[in-house]
Amino acid sequence: xxxxTKWHIGFALLLLATALVVGSLAAFAFLLPDGIALIxxxxxxxxxxxxxxFWIISGAxxxxxxFKRVEFGETRxxxxxxxxxxxxxxxxxxxxxxxxVNQYGGREYWEFPPLLAxxxxxxxxxxxxxxxxxxxxxxxxxxxxxxxWSTGLLFFLITFIEQNLxxxxxxxxxxxxxxxxxxxxxxxxxxxxxxxxxxxALYLMVKLSGDEGIxxxxxxxxxxxxxxxxxxxxxxxxIYNVPTxxxxxxxxYGISMAEWIFLIxxxxxxxxxxxxxxxHRNIITYRFLLASEFWVFLNLILALLMSIPAINxxxxxxxxxxxxxxxxxxxxxxxxxxxSIGTMLGMxxxxxxxxxxxxxxxxxxxxxxxxxxxxxxxxGLLKGYRSVALGMTDFQAMMQPVNNVLYVFAYAGLGVxxxxxxxxxxxxxxxxxxxx
Amino acid sequence: xxxxxxxxxxxxxxxxxxxxxxxDAGRMEPATAQxxxxxxxxxxxxxxxxxxxxxLGGYMGPDLTNEYQRAGEERMxxxxxxxxxxxxxxxxxxxxxxxLIAFLAWVDRTGSSQVSPENVHWSGTYxxxxxxx
Numbered sequence: 001x002x003x004x005t006k007w008h009i010g011f012a013l014l015l016l017a018t019a020l021v022v023g024s025l026a027a028f029a030f031l032l033p034d035g036i037a038l039i040x041x042x043x044x045x046x047x048x049x050x051x052x053x054f055w056i057i058s059g060a061x062x063x064x065x066x067f068k069r070v071e072f073g074e075t076r077x078x079x080x081x082x083x084x085x086x087x088x089x090x091x092x093x094x095x096x097x098x099x100x101v102n103q104y105g106g107r108e109y110w111e112f113p114p115l116l117a118x119x120x121x122x123x124x125x126x127x128x129x130x131x132x133x134x135x136x137x138x139x140x141x142x143x144x145x146x147x148x149w150s151t152g153l154l155f156f157l158i159t160f161i162e163q164n165l166x167x168x169x170x171x172x173x174x175x176x177x178x179x180x181x182x183x184x185x186x187x188x189x190x191x192x193x194x195x196x197x198x199x200x201a202l203y204l205m206v207k208l209s210g211d212e213g214i215x216x217x218x219x220x221x222x223x224x225x226x227x228x229x230x231x232x233x234x235x236x237x238x239i240y241n242v243p244t245x246x247x248x249x250x251x252x253y254g255i256s257m258a259e260w261i262f263l264i265x266x267x268x269x270x271x272x273x274x275x276x277x278x279x280h281r282n283i284i285t286y287r288f289l290l291a292s293e294f295w296v297f298l299n300l301i302l303a304l305l306m307s308i309p310a311i312n313x314x315x316x317x318x319x320x321x322x323x324x325x326x327x328x329x330x331x332x333x334x335x336x337x338x339x340s341i342g343t344m345l346g347m348x349x350x351x352x353x354x355x356x357x358x359x360x361x362x363x364x365x366x367x368x369x370x371x372x373x374x375x376x377x378x379x380g381l382l383k384g385y386r387s388v389a390l391g392m393t394d395f396q397a398m399m400q401p402v403n404n405v406l407y408v409f410a411y412a413g414l415g416v417x418x419x420x421x422x423x424x425x426x427x428x429x430x431x432x433x434x435x436x
Numbered sequence: 437x438x439x440x441x442x443x444x445x446x447x448x449x450x451x452x453x454x455x456x457x458x459x460d461a462g463r464m465e466p467a468t469a470q471x472x473x474x475x476x477x478x479x480x481x482x483x484x485x486x487x488x489x490x491x492l493g494g495y496m497g498p499d500l501t502n503e504y505q506r507a508g509e510e511r512m513x514x515x516x517x518x519x520x521x522x523x524x525x526x527x528x529x530x531x532x533x534x535x536l537i538a539f540l541a542w543v544d545r546t547g548s549s550q551v552s553p554e555n556v557h558w559s560g561t562y563x564x565x566x567x568x569x
Contacts, residue, residue: 030496033522040524041496045485106479108493147437162452172475173467175546176460179490184455221437225444232448242490243547243564245461251451253561310560313551317491317499388550393506395498396521 001344002077004085005066009341010431011089012058016334017424019051020417027410031403046099046111052329053109054092057156059337060196061127064149066344067203071146072134080130087123091116109186110163117164124160128153143215144224145206148199155192155231159185180244187235194333195231201292201336204285204343223265226258240309241316249309256307262300284347284358288339291366295331298373299324314388319406320380327373330365330416338423345430354426361422368415375409465545474539477532486523490549496522501549504541512537 026044033041065081068074095112098104105113131153135146162185166172171181206215214220236252302324306315315321342348347358383402392398467475478484486496493499503512516533519525528536547564555562 033496042482042485042524045494046482104480104482104485106482106484108484111482111485147441151441169472171456172472174460174464175467175543176463177456179492180455180459183492184452221440225440228441228444232444233451238492239490240562241549241551243461243463244459246561246563248455248459249561308560309551309562310556313556313562317488317549319495322495 001066004077004082005062005344006431007089008058008062008065008085009344010428011092012055012062012337013341013424013427013431015051015055015058015092016420019048019055020420020424022048022051024410024413024417027406027413031406031410043099043102046104047096049109049111050092050095050099054095056197056329056333056337057193058088058092059341060152060193060200060333063200063337063340063344064131064153064196065127067200067340068131068134068146068149071203072138074134078130078133080126080133084123084126084130087119087126091119091123094119107163107166107182114164114167117160121157121160124157128157143206143212144220145199145203145215147224148195148202151228152192152195152197152199155188155195159189159192163189176242176244179242180239180248183238184235187238188231190328191227191231191234195228197333197336197340198227200340201289204289204339207343208283208286223262226261229255230259234307237307237312240312253307253309256304259300259304259307284355285339285343287359287362288335288342291362292332292335292339294366295327295335295369299327299332302327302377314384315380318380318383318387319376319402319409320384323373323376323380326376327369330369330420331373334420338427341427345427347427347430350430354429358423358426361419361426363419364422365416365419368412368419372409372412372416375405375412379405379409463546465542467542468538470535470538471542473532474535474537474542477528477536478539481526481528488549489543499549500540500543501547502544504537504544509537509541512540 022044025039026041026048029039029041029044095116098112098116103113104111105116107114110117131149135150138146162181165181165185166178172178202215206212233251233255236248237256240249240252302320305311306320306324342358347355379402382405383398386392386398386402483500484493486494488494488499489501491499491501507515513533515523516526516528516536551562551564555564557563
């Protein structure tokens with residue numbers, strides 16, 4: 001592993017630790033606004049969201065760069081990659097600097113001043129140049145994970161630019177267009193980083209099983225194209241209630257219902273998974289990948305239900321949306337990224353005593369995240385029922401019982417902090433060892 | 437595989453163009469200079485951290501899509517100036533408050549954040565009839 005990759009991993013883990021600590025503080029600041037007077041919720045939320053967002057993207061790119069180097073047979077580091085890393089880390093640190101002095105851009109997910117999007121864009125272009133330079137030299141007929149990495153990189157660029165189109169008056173002067181384009185890009189961008197992360201998950205499964213067939217053949221590509229269609233056209237579920245043209249809703253609804261096929265496929269593959277589990281149960285990478293599949297299953301059911309407009313009417317704008325976001329970012333993305341980073345750091349080569357801590361951390365995370373996730377769903381159901389079915393308009397009165405449920409969520413969040421904190425600690429220790 | 441990928445990409449590009457040009461169902465009330473200034477204030481104050489517009493944003497305070505209609509201008513002005521409970525006093529000057537109210541009134545005129553039961557089709561989708569601003 002190159003020194004640059006070590007910095008990349010270290011920075012990504014630091015972002016995860018920040019997201020966890022600040023997320024827990026934000027949860028309690030939400031419930032007790034006067035209790036944590038040092039940093040108000042208004043400031044904690046953007047720090048948490050940006051740290052989590054950049055953890056996912058930094059973790060995804062760290063895996064992608066490292067494994068593509070192995071896959072494409074590169075032996076030396078690249079100046080393009082180093083340039084990306086310097087610009088990327090420097091800009092993200094600047095983002096937190098701006099939050100510290102209460103300077104915001106006020107866009108969902110991208111809450112920093114918009115000027116900082118420029119160095120981030122340049123950093124991404126450097127990363128793409130590094131990747132596609134190597135990609136062009138490789139042999140034809142790439143396996144699916146290479147397609148996924150390439151597609152993820154390209155679509156992140158497209159959606160990142162799209163996310164900033166609101167700077168052009170033609171987009172922002174029409175509110176319906178502004179909100180539609182904003183959520184089109186946000187929705188597809190999630191699909192873009194999922195392409196990078198799931199590509200790495202597939203790569204790891206191929207290496208674990210030694211079966212290249214997992215990433216080749218008609219069936220896997222058909223499923224991938226189905227997923228890619230979702231990335232491109234499924235974003236409309238974010239704005240079902242916005243009075244846009246009806247076909248935006250109908251296209252999103254139709255495409256998202258194709259996801260039932262994924263669900264059926266997961267259920268069909270359950271038996272094979274049980275056999276696989278017996279073989280690989282002691283491998284850290286595998287256990288994290290397996291945990292992510294469990295969360296794919298739960299979140300897919302939730303996503304399918306939320307994608308039906310008649311149900312979305314009750315769930316939209318409630319904590320069920322947060323449950324879905326947290327379930328996917330922690331349960332799926334973070335688990336895969338920890339599998340990926342664990343492989344890069346060679347965690348399976350560690351003595352049993354040290355590996356045991358990772359196992360404990362993962363178990364605490366899974367149990368806490370389940371409580372956390374169900375508490376958010378319960379809170380969302382309560383809010384949806386009170387606001388839509390009962391038609392309550394007094395916000396404070398409507399939220400009173402919801403906030404009681406959210407205490408369960410906040411305390412379970414401490415469990416997630418503890419569980420993932422143990423894993424991050426173990427990874428940091430390994431990263432700092434000269435042999436890593 | 438490459439052909440399928442290219443076809444999908446072209447479909448995505450075409451759909452994107454369609455969304456940009458016709459996604460608003462032909463409804464548009466152009467933003468005035470004051471509305472634009474209000475939108476800037478909304479973003480600089482990071483209001484979306486606590487509030488939602490069309491159910492998108494934070495969860496600390498109420499959805500403000502139709503607050504202009506529901507609460508009225510004076511009540512909104514008081515909240516912005518003095519804060520209340522969980523809402524901090526934002527230390528905005530009079531012009532900024534006017535801009536923010538103009539922005540929220542503009543958003544309010546685009547439609548309702550809650551879909552009424554009559555708009556739910558038997559197939560599960562919505563059929564929202566656009567209202568002329």
